[in-house]
Amino acid sequence: MSLWQNTKYKNNYHVFYNTKLRFLIFLFLGLFAFVSCERIANSVFSDKDDLEMGASIDKEIRSKPSQFQILNNLALQKYIQSIVNQLTKSPAIRKKQIYTYKVTIIDDDKTINAFCTPGGYIYVYTGLLKFLDNEASLAAVLAHEIAHAEKRHVRQRMLSAMGLQLVLSAILGGQSSVFQEMGLQIAGSLALLSNSRADELEADEWGFLYLQSSPYYQGAMSYFFQKIAKQEKSSKFNKTIESLLSTHPIPEERLRANTERIKKHKVKPPSPSNLLETRYKKELRKQLKRGSTIYGEPIEDRG
Numbered sequence: 001m002s003l004w005q006n007t008k009y010k011n012n013y014h015v016f017y018n019t020k021l022r023f024l025i026f027l028f029l030g031l032f033a034f035v036s037c038e039r040i041a042n043s044v045f046s047d048k049d050d051l052e053m054g055a056s057i058d059k060e061i062r063s064k065p066s067q068f069q070i071l072n073n074l075a076l077q078k079y080i081q082s083i084v085n086q087l088t089k090s091p092a093i094r095k096k097q098i099y100t101y102k103v104t105i106i107d108d109d110k111t112i113n114a115f116c117t118p119g120g121y122i123y124v125y126t127g128l129l130k131f132l133d134n135e136a137s138l139a140a141v142l143a144h145e146i147a148h149a150e151k152r153h154v155r156q157r158m159l160s161a162m163g164l165q166l167v168l169s170a171i172l173g174g175q176s177s178v179f180q181e182m183g184l185q186i187a188g189s190l191a192l193l194s195n196s197r198a199d200e201l202e203a204d205e206w207g208f209l210y211l212q213s214s215p216y217y218q219g220a221m222s223y224f225f226q227k228i229a230k231q232e233k234s235s236k237f238n239k240t241i242e243s244l245l246s247t248h249p250i251p252e253e254r255l256r257a258n259t260e261r262i263k264k265h266k267v268k269p270p271s272p273s274n275l276l277e278t279r280y281k282k283e284l285r286k287q288l289k290r291g292s293t294i295y296g297e298p299i300e301d302r303g
Ligand SMILES: [Zn+2]
Pocket: 144, 145, 148, 195, 199, 200, 203, 247, 248
């Protein structure tokens, strides 16, 4: 009886001990997971780390012409860079002195997308340039991409993907090899550049703010969302839209949120001078190769 009791007690103690230990471990991991990921990212990685990581992804992208064919058109690159430079005048973009915010164009008409690495290397596909109707919409997409870098969304996803152990070993054992490996993986699959719903909404919110001090219509992201929603129903663009939605999900919810922002901030209405449609299409027609099309409009027909 006493033995049984002792054993029971012992066993209970054993269970209690294990439960307590497990609880503490879960508490620790839980704290790690739920204390703002942004704060953890900020304490584990410096902005300079982000820039270095972006540079290594950029190098990797440039070494893979079969996957990423860089468009060598200096005039078009300069034009799009000038839009980014207008945006980075915003006082809300805090890391412009550290991050590069340099644009590269990828020659791929079938991909309607853009992405940004940690440290601010921005990539825009010709498919997106041709899909959009005006300079303000492109500015809105670029502002959204800048927000992903400013808010360090890729880093936060890296932290969850790497797990605590790998992060700690990377910190204790020297970061470069682990992070370099991660950079190669990102460039290889762009998997970590897929954005969560929360990241997307946050990037839209900040992107909207960055547009405030620019010459562009602040609500311009809605044009992009509306066009995606319309094209989602058209079979012609299914594949390209699918690729876009895989990295930038839920346009309906984002469109609603943007419409609310426009109302709330009493945004100055759109006009030819803040949408800049004529200038945009003229620039694209001038720079992109003849025989291709700007969203259904043959370039050669428009001179
Ligand atoms: Zn995004």
